[in-house]
Amino acid sequence: MDQNIDSLIQWDFIVGHANYWMFIVLMMTGLFIVVARGNLVKKIVGLNIFQVSVFMLYISVGKVSGGTAPIYQVDSQGNLLFDPTIVYSNPLPHVLILTAIVVGIATTSLGLALVVRINEEFNTIEEDELLAIEQEMSAADNKEHGSAMGGRA
Amino acid sequence: MHHHLILRVVTKMLVGTIILFALYVQFHGDFSPGGGFQAGVIMSVAFILYGIVFGLSQAEVVFPPWLVHKTMALGVLIYGTTGVFSLLLGYDFLDYGAFSPDHPSHGQHWGIFAVELGVGITVTGVMVGIYYAFASRPPPMDDEDW
């Protein structure tokens, strides 16, 4: 019976994939903040969490078990010691994510700048209030110009 | 923040150290973790810290906005020029072997140095520029209301 359960639940598989599922949990937390919370600053924090969990997924794909950080040792003369028995983790995802983090902060700051401008224009950063203001504005526009423009905007 | 004496003294001590550390990260990036992106961010943190503690106007005296804006473009320009330079020497775009044909790995060292410098300068400029842009907006309420 025990053997049956063991073969039914593949522990190797679960342990080998648990890391990816962790990142999916984090990613979904970020997505939840973006979808369910109306405050624009909080939405950007949620987007950051989402983005960071994607980074972690990439980095964990590059991990080799038993490996170490991809930096070679140097001897006292400054020559590189390349020892083929040392296992290094895959450096390629590191490069991609390193640049992605800096691009991420640049785009985040662009989003924050948009939030500041929205606040200056409408005096609120709550999504539902903004939608209400927008509807009011378009209703007013329709009332004034609707017939001349040939129907509702 | 005129009354925060400890903050101001500690900031004065830290700013120089942070800039030194940024330069270390920039130029030691070939041998240890680090490089242009990280160095640029750390360098900009020094100016941002100065700006937060001593006020934006003081920071703008140290690193004037027109210079920040030029810095943003200068880094990309250095990067692109490195590529064009290797192109003019008859090699591929961004093929650093061009800078030392007899000893290609030395050329690679020069190329990586120039390119990382460009990245660091641009990132410094952009981060400080973004901070200036945010900090120079008039806040809707005073410091005392926090």
Add this chain to the structure above:
Amino acid sequence: MIETFINITLFAMQVLTALFIVRSKRLFSVVMLSGVFSLLTALFFVALDAVDVAFTEAAVGAGISTVLMLGTIALTARTQKKTAPTGYLPYLVVAVTGAALVYGTLDMPSFGDPMAPAHQHVAPEYLARSVTDIDVPNVVTAILASYRGYDTLGETAVVFTAGIGVLMLLSGLRRRRDEDDVKIVKNKAAKAKDRA
């Protein structure tokens, strides 16, 4: 074994931080918690051998992005207002998306598998060749600046463009304020003249 333990502990702390971010109404604590989240992520990256990435995440996530978000809430609002109840729709969206993503991971290679396709393509070649080609100890720097120099040029241009975008969005009011200053000075001068 110890690696799994470290990973799970860091993950639990991250999820806790994220849940507090979901719950908190005060934006100041949200921003501070996002800084904490970044530092935990940096620790995770170290555990996964990505020291360069950890360095960047610590400097960017806990440093610059916290400062910018504090600047934003100083210019906008301190608290999140109560949102209208959204019902079960967000939970449904999140559950369906999560299930689809978990389904997508099922045929991925196991974590840390040295035979995974990602480690069979160009990466071993970079690792072996950079010793003679580039002669730089840090392979990440070698790939970033030399093998993948085009990518990095593009990324630098993106950072530059985002900086220009922020400046265009936020630097319009400066001029108006200076004009106001000029007006105030003129008014003062006029009043002084009247008095005289």
